[in-house]
Amino acid sequence: MLKKSWLILLLGIIFISWNAYAQHDNLHRRSSVYEAPKDPLVIQKLDKWQDLKFGMIIHWGVYAVPGMIESWALCSEDWINRDSTITYNDFKKWYWGLADEFNPVNFDPDQWADAADAAGMKYLVFTTKHHDGFNMFDTQQTDYKITAGPFKNHPKSNVAKYVFEAFRKKDFMIGAYFSKPDWHSQYYWWSKYATADRNNNYDIRKNPWRWNKYKEFTYSQIGELMHDYGDIDILWLDGGWVRPLETVNEEVLSWGARIPEWSQDIDMPKIAKMAREAQPGILMVDRTVHGPYENYQTPEQSVPAEQLDVPWESCMTLGHSWGYHPRQNYKSVNKVVHTLVEVVAKGGSLLLGVGPKPDGTLPDEDVKRLKGIGDWLEVNGEAIYDTRTxxxxxxxxxxxxxxxxxxxxxxxxxxxxxxxxxxxxxxxxxxxxxxxxxxxxxxxxxxxxxxxxxxxxxxxxxxxxxxxxxxxxxxxxxxx
Missing domain, CATH: 2.60.40.1180 (Golgi alpha-mannosidase II)
Structure with missing residues (x-):
């Protein structure tokens, strides 16, 4: 296997092209159909969320250690460029092994919450698990988690719990990002077969037992988040290709990813029923899967060309990367303020992405730029918060x-x-x-x-x- 330091350097060199492709691949992902909720508690919470206008999404996981694209380098699709001298299996072993190095000894969720508050943000979405399957909470369903590595003895090792608590103290609405696909799970990417792309890599029709185990695994993990981590306002589900086959439409086909012949159905009605029994009124955001479990829509790294008459948010990065990168290409305060104004005037909210460093603190430049945005909102927030189109x-x-x-x-x-x-x-x-x-x-x-x-x-x-x-x-x- 190649020396780790050399591989990390290589990843740093090719990171920008990876991330550019990732962002391009995710542009304009918004369902063309919207189904308004009927539950009075959901309607009430959705109206409250629409008052807030500005939130923070935090991507943090093992990918912070080398400062590389989150998860996607594991996926073998045409838009991903890896060095041809590195075997795919060696790369996966190296990536999974980052869990043994991830030790954020300076983890400071209060610093994150202070920075978000200073920016004028009002709600949080935190990545409890990205597609790579590394869990930022103390799940009991797998050992691939922050509480099983070198950080396990830290008093705040159950990261999601303390992130949620820090932002609740600032009176933020709390959102839990959760990836429906899990590329580390043998029930999703079975090592019997190659992992060709983002989809599960075996025929569910021929292996119903294995997929049922994946459904149980997913249900149990979301259940832990819904029952053990305090009040949750938003369940923000990513990985829109994990969906019933009958919901695949022209929008999904436009992504360019392979569509399997079988249904990657994880039983959203059962998940939603459990989530709303535990968290009455919780907003379900099953991204790009239009229907009763997409309470608001989430165009990514883009702003719709015209005003929309449905609840929506643009999720965008403060820099060029969702997660931490040591040479982040930041947007100016001016650019973010202008984007926020445009989004709000068109009826949406802005969810701005930052990535903490591998030591557990936000980069100084993130904090500085967030404060600049907040300075504008402190004077002019009357035209943003609690407004409508x-x-x-x-x-x-x-x-x-x-x-x-x-x-x-x-x-x-x-x-x-x-x-x-x-x-x-x-x-x-x-x-x-x-x-x-x-x-x-x-x-x-x-x-x-x-x-x-x-x-x-x-x-x-x-x-x-x-x-x-x-x-x-x-x-x-x-x-x-």
Missing amino acids: VNYYKENNIYFTQDKKGKTFAILLVEENMEIPNTVSWSTQQSVKGKSVRLLDGNKKLEVNKGGGEIVVTIPEKIRKEIKQKEAIVFAFENE
Whole structure:
């Protein structure tokens, strides 16, 4: 086998291409059909979730040790590039063996929660298990878990428990990410056969006992999360190819992955019934599998072109990678603020991804950029939180939102290094009652002129110089 240090270096070199393909592969994954929930408790929680608008998704697992793409390097598909001098079996042994090195002795979930709170985030989704099957909680169904390795004697070794607790103290809604496929399980990837792609690697029709064991395994793991980890608001299920065969549609076929001839059905009605008995009103997010268990939709690394009339969130990364990478290509604070504004104006929420380091702390640059986003929201959050859409939601670089009492907000996106204009105008399709609007930054009243089908707001030079959060300028007003 190749020396581990050389292999890690190699992985670092090819990581960017892997991750670019992974992100491309996951673009625009959103079901075209939406079925609204009927359970009053689910409806109530969904409405509360739609008020929050901004959340954090945390990818953390053995892939943090070398700082590489999460799980996907294990999968033999055309878009994955591994060095041809490394045998696939040797690679898998090395990857599985990262569990013996993963020892996050500085694990600090309170730092994560503080950073999310400073960013103005309001809900959490934490990866309890990704596709590689490594569990970040003390499951009793397998020994491939954080509590069985070198971290097992740490007082916070049951990582998910302490992550959830830290964010609950900040009054966050709590979401548990769980991968429906498990590439480490012999009931999903059976070592009798090669592992050709993301799907299970044996014919379920010929091996019903083995698939039934996988269904029991999955049910039991989700049951542990639902019963042993406090209040959970969201069960965020990834791996949309694990689904009943009859639900495979044109959208699924567009992913380009092989579709087996058998059904990878894990009995979602049974899982949902158990989850909602343990956690009344919990939101089920069976990603891309439209129907009663996809309470909101989750386009990935993209924002829909137009406003949507169903509950949804864009899940996107702060950098280029979901998990930790030592040379992360970060989005600017300006870019994230603009994305958040666009998402909210189109009716969605933004779930922003970060990856803690292998020692258990968030990178300083993540913390710094999150704080910059939060500084903007501290001044302008009134136009984001607790808002809903308006029909006329965009004009040029201005987006419009409205709170539940009818107050409207015009949000001017300001590009980096761009001067704040002395006048801002939009059409009377968003009319203003009276002769003034309120600038949220500084709480200043500004004069409005109306004529020629336009609303024109004047920002005096003195006030322009006093604006602190220049990423986007927000005006509040009553609509005529």
